[in-house]
Amino acid sequence: MPEAMAVPKALSGGHNKGGAYVDRDKPAQIRFSNISAAKAVADAIRTSLGPKGMDKMLVELSKAQDIEAGDGTTSVVVIAGALLDACSKLLQKGIHPTIISESFQKAVDKGVEVLTAMSRPMELSDRETLLNSATTSLCSKVVSQYSSLLAPMSVDAVMRVIDPATATGVDLQDIKIIKKLGGTIDDCELVDGLVLTQRVANTGVTRVEKAKIGLIQFCLSPPKTDMDNQIVVSDYAQMDRVLREERAYILNLVKQIKKAGCNVLLIQKSILRDALSDLALHFLNKMKIMVVKEIEREDIEFICKTIGTKPIAHIDHFTAEMLGTAELAEEVNLDGSGKLVKITGCTSPGKTVSIVVRGSNKLVIEEAERSIHDALCVIRCLVKKRALIAGGGAPEIELAVRLAEYSRSLGGMEAYCVRAYADALEVIPSTLAENAGLNPISTVTELRNRHAHGDKMAGINVRKGGISNILEELVVQPLLVSISALTLATETVRSILKIDDVVNTR
Numbered sequence: 353m354p355e356a357m358a359v360p361k362a363l364s365g366g367h368n369k370g371g372a373y374v375d376r377d378k379p380a381q382i383r384f385s386n387i388s389a390a391k392a393v394a395d396a397i398r399t400s401l402g403p404k405g406m407d408k409m410l411v412e413l414s415k416a417q418d419i420e421a422g423d424g425t426t427s428v429v430v431i432a433g434a435l436l437d438a439c440s441k442l443l444q445k446g447i448h449p450t451i452i453s454e455s456f457q458k459a460v461d462k463g464v465e466v467l468t469a470m471s472r473p474m475e476l477s478d479r480e481t482l483l484n485s486a487t488t489s490l491c492s493k494v495v496s497q498y499s500s501l502l503a504p505m506s507v508d509a510v511m512r513v514i515d516p517a518t519a520t521g522v523d524l525q526d527i528k529i530i531k532k533l534g535g536t537i538d539d540c541e542l543v544d545g546l547v548l549t550q551r552v553a554n555t556g557v558t559r560v561e562k563a564k565i566g567l568i569q570f571c572l573s574p575p576k577t578d579m580d581n582q583i584v585v586s587d588y589a590q591m592d593r594v595l596r597e598e599r600a601y602i603l604n605l606v607k608q609i610k611k612a613g614c615n616v617l618l619i620q621k622s623i624l625r626d627a628l629s630d631l632a633l634h635f636l637n638k639m640k641i642m643v644v645k646e647i648e649r650e651d652i653e654f655i656c657k658t659i660g661t662k663p664i665a666h667i668d669h670f671t672a673e674m675l676g677t678a679e680l681a682e683e684v685n686l687d688g689s690g691k692l693v694k695i696t697g698c699t700s701p702g703k704t705v706s707i708v709v710r711g712s713n714k715l716v717i718e719e720a721e722r723s724i725h726d727a728l729c730v731i732r733c734l735v736k737k738r739a740l741i742a743g744g745g746a747p748e749i750e751l752a753v754r755l756a757e758y759s760r761s762l763g764g765m766e767a768y769c770v771r772a773y774a775d776a777l778e779v780i781p782s783t784l785a786e787n788a789g790l791n792p793i794s795t796v797t798e799l800r801n802r803h804a805h806g807d808k809m810a811g812i813n814v815r816k817g818g819i820s821n822i823l824e825e826l827v828v829q830p831l832l833v834s835i836s837a838l839t840l841a842t843e844t845v846r847s848i849l850k851i852d853d854v855v856n857t858r
Contacts, residue, residue: 379852394433431841434779438772449849455769460842471739471831476516484826486727493723506727513703522732534689535710545696547706553643563681566614572632606635619645657702733830743827744811745781752777788814
């Protein structure tokens with residue numbers, strides 16, 4: 353390959369037929385600079401793989417993995433880094449980027465077959481397996497010691513929002529995670545109903561049984577003129593009339609709300625004027641209607657789905673059939689660290705749940721939320737593709753052994769590239785061993801030996817510091833996570849290989 357050969361500097365530039373100067377070294381330099389930049393990121397992230405790893409630093413590739421599978425974000429970057437390293441060595445040997453790229457595609461296709469063959473099917477009714485998968489995901493997180501609380505919570509949340517018999521995916525928008533500062537992670541809870549972080553506006557009514565809930569998108573305050581007008585009031589009689597009109601207008605609105613049988617009122621946030629005037633609040637309080645204001649626009653859909661209400665945009669549409677019903681709506685005190693509004697026992701509930709995440713500071717809450725999200729994604733993967741695979745580096749070593757065998761059946765440069773791909777995959781078990789304080793070389797050699805003799809489930813047991821049958825240790829992950837990590841990492845590496853020039857823009 354002319355680009356990657358070491359060309360003497362005097363000859364590296366050439367003139368083409370048009371007489372323009374062409375730098376023949378540039379594509380090779382660009383490739384190597386891209387590869388070294390991506391490798392630097394991968395090396396920085398390597399230390400965060402597995403239960404004993406440091407914490408996260410992620411890039412675009414892991415975002416793609418996060419969207420597709422929701423877990424395995426560190427693995428995908430580490431694999432990509434190892435593949436880039438392999439590319440770099442192959443390019444230096446003078447192999448053309450296109451050959452490397454096509455060989456890697458062959459290797460990943462074969463890899464997906466190997467992974468599928470070593471996976472085992474599972475059913476969503478098997479709660480134990482779902483819990484094991486969620487626990488494995490939580491093991492590498494800062495909140496791993498709380499996995500016995502968070503794993504069942506994640507499994508229950510997903511199972512409540514789907515129909516296990518027919519579901520082929522999970523909409524995580526149906527599981528709302530509410531972060532509330534204070535308490536500890538032990539105080540996290542799963543609420544079958546609606547939880548609002550907004551406070552009750554009128555202190556007089558904080559608990560309503562047999563709630564009839566209305567959600568309004570109009571304002572309970574005096575109307576404003578369309579344009580910015582000023583009205584000059586010359587005497588007290590006129591002023592009195594303005595105030596009386598205002599009072600009558602608001603009283604009329606509140607009476608219509610009461611007439612429909614509403615006793616809990618949720619008011620959407622308004623930016624044009626006050627959504628709720630003090631006078632309106634006074635009337636609502638007298639009529640024993642509980643009021644929660646400042647409802648965010650993006651929460652409207654979730655609220656409607658949860659309690660079976662419909663948003664009301666005008667007072668004329670405020671009728672009994674637009675209301676949602678629930679057994680209980682109350683403001684709950686959280687041991688001095690704020691209050692939450694809980695609406696439970698909805699009569700026509702949609703398939704939604706809320707998870708309240710507690711923590712002593714913002715960092716802990718953010719970490720807990722991310723960990724729960726990953727656990728939810730693992731369960732979602734199992735709903736999408738109902739198959740499990742061993743964790744602990746077992747699939748990667750199995751791939752390395754089987755792809756090395758496969759490379760012997762190929763000829764020429766392809767065999768060489770597929771072999772390099774197989775060797776690169778050993779980075780995952782090697783990194784896991786390193787982060788667990790084991791000797792990476794002897795651990796990977798022993799693993800390779802056991803897989804070559806047909807022990808497909810041999811993996812690194814980080815807890816006991818050795819090699820064991822990983823399925824017996826219940827370290828499992830969804831097949832989709834492994835397949836997605838492998839395919840996305842390979843796609844990224846192939847894309848980087850294709851870049852042979854960079855245009856500087858001002």
